[in-house]
Structure formats: structure tokens, C-alpha cells
Amino acid sequence: MDPAPLPALRLVTDRSLDALARRLRVLGHDVETLGGARLEELFDHAERSGRTVITRSRRRPRRWRDVPVHTASGALAEDVRRLAGLGPAAGPPFSRCSRCNGALARRSAFEAHGEVPGRVVRSGRPLAHCPACGQWFWLGSHAARLTAWLEEALGRRLEFEGREALPPPAGGVQNP
Numbered sequence: 035m036d037p038a039p040l041p042a043l044r045l046v047t048d049r050s051l052d053a054l055a056r057r058l059r060v061l062g063h064d065v066e067t068l069g070g071a072r073l074e075e076l077f078d079h080a081e082r083s084g085r086t087v088i089t090r091s092r093r094r095p096r097r098w099r100d101v102p103v104h105t106a107s108g109a110l111a112e113d114v115r116r117l118a119g120l121g122p123a124a125g126p127p128f129s130r131c132s133r134c135n136g137a138l139a140r141r142s143a144f145e146a147h148g149e150v151p152g153r154v155v156r157s158g159r160p161l162a163h164c165p166a167c168g169q170w171f172w173l174g175s176h177a178a179r180l181t182a183w184l185e186e187a188l189g190r191r192l193e194f195e196g197r198e199a200l201p202p203p204a205g206g207v208q209n210p
């Protein structure tokens with residue numbers, strides 16, 4: 035018998051680590067953000083929902099000492115590499131909404147008509163829609179810059195459907 039696969043990593047953080055949360059979501063990780071939450075609220079939510087806390091704070095409220103927690107250093111690329119390595123992602127890259135953590139649904143270009151630029155509809159690129167916040171995503175130049183940034187941070191190539199068709203990362207990989 036094969037060993038049971040590791041459960042997907044589930045994280046929770048606050049708005050101060052939004053840039054980190056967004057990049058981890060692009061990698062397919064399930065990262066919830068509690069807006070304006072105090073540290074105690076983060077730990078309480080993590081305990082009730084079975085998540086791991088990501089925080090800049092080194093304070094550890096005693097009441098939640100059994101809740102798993104990781105400290106973010108603030109160095110974005112280093113944090114992405116370390117936290118992404120904690121466990122399996124919930125899905126492949128570009129399968130979650132970077133904005134709200136919703137699971138994206140594949141949609142046809144026709145359904146996006148009027149909501150995304152016409153050139154995106156005409157390009158025939160795969161489109162994804164977030165049912166939670168309504169945001170549309172496609173594998174265009176922004177995704178190419180993000181992919182280049184993440185591959186540099188992780189030191190490995192990302193594999194996902196549509197990877198081959200990404201445009202070159204025009205504008206560089208500095209701050210996607």
C-alpha cells in the first residue's frame with residue numbers, strides 16, 4: 035500500500051503579510067487572511083479551523099501553545115521559499131484567487147466577454163474566475179512576471195497547465 039499523502043498545508047495570517055499571502059496563493063496554497071486581526075484572534079481562528087499561523091510577531095499567547103505557528107522574516111522571497119516548503123499545496127499554481135483565497139473555476143472566454151480586455155478574450159488563453167470575489171484571471175504578462183519571480187524565489191521550475199504558453203516576463207521580475 036502507498037503511504038497516505040500528506041494533507042495540504044492550510045495557513046492563516048493578517049493583512050500585514052498580504053504580499054506573502056498572495057504569492058503563496060499563486061503557488062496553490064490555501065492562505066486565509068483575517069483583516070485587522072489581533073494575534074490572539076489569529077491563534078483562536080487557527081485552532082478552530084485547523085490552520086497554521088503565519089505572523090511577524092514573536093509573541094506566543096500561552097492559551098494557544100498547541101497551535102502550529104511560523105514566523106515570517108519579512109524577506110519576501112525567503113519567506114515564500116520556507117513556507118511553501120512546509121507542506122503540500124492545496125492545488126497547482128494559479129488555481130486559487132490571489133486576492134481572496136477562493137478556489138478558481140475554469141471558464142470560457144465567452145463568459146468573460148465585457149469583463150476582461152477584448153485582447154484577452156481573443157487570445158484564447160484559459161480564463162479562471164473566482165466565484166467568491168468575482169475576479170478574473172488569465173495567464174498573461176502579469177502571470178509571466180509572477181511565475182518568473184516565484185521560480186527565482188523557489189529555485190525550481192513551476193509546472194502547471196498553460197506554462198508553455200506564458201508570454202516572456204516583460205518588465206522584469208522585480209515586483210510583480
Ligand SMILES: [Zn+2]
Nearest residue numbers: 131134164167
Ligand atoms: Zn477571489
